Amino acid sequence: MAIVGSLCCLTAGAIGLVFELTRPPASTQAAELGTMEQADRWRTWNADRIFPRMQGQGARLYAVRLGIAQESGCADGLNPVAQAIVWEPGCERVLRATYSDRNGSLLATVAIVVMRDEHAAASVAEAGLAGPRPAAFPGTLAARFGDAQAQQHVMERQGRYLVMAAVGYPDGRPALAHAARSVFGFAGRLVDDTLLPLASAGDPCRAVEVVSC
Template structure:
């Protein structure tokens, strides 16, 4: 059928009502600054036509011309019936412009919530336009090129709630997190650390100074009078004494303690002449111990007499023994301590081979030592230790080492008494 036939009955189509006048959009309310759901709303794009819908043809203003030879219908005559043909496509109503007030409805927020999940610029579905591309509203201007349009800001993330906030929504800081509290804590730690380091340094300095200082002579002398009951016996008379290079020719010697006599007075502990020579200093206590060498062939008794004399009296006694050679006289030899059931049980007056007597001047102590053979042999001519230890000596006490035993053990015990009294270990007087 021709095109003219399609429009032959055009006057029977009801007229399309005119479009109502466009209302002016009400002024937009001020956007709140703190609401993220209304601060980033964009312009509502115009709804596009459904896909696949042909454009609506323009409405004819005049009926189409009749074909040649056709008679116009008479006035008031009924119109001839329309030949059947394909139905005319349905004309969708023209969408009216959506007022701006619709943007606050729930449907609008649901339609534009895709940006919250897929990000700005993501299409809402197949066939739907990109919401980031604004469409011209009905009766408005067409959108310009993409380069000329301003980019819409992304959806602002909602601020996290502040827990423990104070008045006005401000976060409340704990006292430990305040800068002033942290600074005070750091300063206190610094002061404490400096104080500890300074105290340790001062203590070390004072200790070194005290260790390097010369001990008071009077205090040492007074303390030396009490060492016999304030010091363990193993400190004053060690169980084992090592004499490195102390034997004849520089040989090493080792002595082991085999007996310790009970502390006692000086009555009956000396020969009469030696007792008279030491009586000027007085006697507080007498300590004795007996040793044996590593070969168990020689025995040595070491004694220490605690005197009552003062420092001047001990100095005078030492001078008297040195100037008058009282330490080298055979009638002034000390007596040995012969303990039973030991190698020294046969050690008596006749078995004495060498001896020495030391009058100490820094503490009130007289130290002596006497040596002999353990097999009980006698000596007709005993020799002082100072003479038996001289280079080139060929006597029996010198070659057997008995002189070295007496001298070195007396030196060692004298040093132990000085150390117990807090004094220096070096000898301060000459051998008697």
Template sequence: MSLGEPEGYDENARPRPFGRRSRSQMVAAAACLVLGAGLIGGAVTGSWLTGDSEGSDARQGFAAAGGLWHNVPVDQLFPPTLQGKGAGPGDADRSWTRIAVAPDGGCKGAFDPLLRKVLAPVGCERLLRATYTDATQSHVTTVGLLFTEADAAGMAALARRFDTERLDRRTDLMPLPYPAKGTVAAGFGAEQRASWVISVLTDAPVVVYAVTGWADGRTVDTALPAEEAMESGATAAPAQAGLGHEARGLADRVERGLRKRAGTATEQPS
């Protein structure tokens, strides 16, 4: 027993086997095939000729940011004064004055052992730090820029780990402050840390952080990450004093300045 070839119907409703095609249909099909191949080839050629300009710009910006620690004056990375419009509790304005800049160098002794271990995969090219005080000189805040040795993939991996494991909220991973002798931050040590923030950038080989406390040297029993200290209804002392806003506000403005400098460095002359 054998099965016949299945039938279809032509434009006059006459039976026609599916396997057969008219000469005009075959010509049209061939033309479509050639046209499609031409379009695909043209798209590939166009992509090759134009290049990935967006990706190229991102790579240039990443590389430029990595060199800012020796290409940009300290007053541009850590301005002598910073304005924080709406940066305080209830959108109150803030202003900060720089009281000390640490000598730039490596990361030895700059972090507690556990945080140093977490940051080890991205390396330490250079560490810059400055300490600020608020307008009333009641609070002191150290802001740090850790320039790493990592590429974009390494920074992305570290950022994912901080995000998934919520490492930026662990009190055993707080950054250390920079206590400057002869200033209101002279007594700002590890026991005085009250609130902090850590941001791992993915468009620059930089980790930005800030840690804050009281200028009178009081010890803190329970430190709060900035995000928790800034929550509405938070009653812990660091939250009531607005120290989460201090850390977040200063870190954000230093980070914005860093991005601005990196963007300027990658602009091409017209």
């Protein structure tokens, strides 16, 4: 009787474990896991997915990637103004890539700034406009792209992500007092198209530690 009872308990336990590991997440769990998946995309997605080689397709192609900078801390990836704004709320990492427009007449370094949480990102967005440190790549149109060449900055936020851009010209000219509006438009479009995939609804089945959905 004792043996039979033990076997029944073991069987019931095994069935319960299988159910627990294979059951779909409840609605509240799904929402939490979806948020987790979205927040981890900066390190779970590959570089080409985060920074596509081209933005737009065919006749709508408007930007070509020149290079991806090494992942960095916030002090190395942001200009001094941005560093001062993000430091206290809690900046974790910065990912950067530089693009040219389809004609090679404009450059923009786009940066994904990963903040500690959504509240930290919101506080930075409210503080004012800030930008990344331009990423130069020898042997490309962006060989002379540095802080002094940044004509304008653009910034948008969603969740824990801030996406910033510094835009300028490939000929090394210093920042102008009044940059053309076309410069702003190119950078703004890049920021929006970089942020949109990161900010889309999270997939709970792709979150870390989810066994089954």
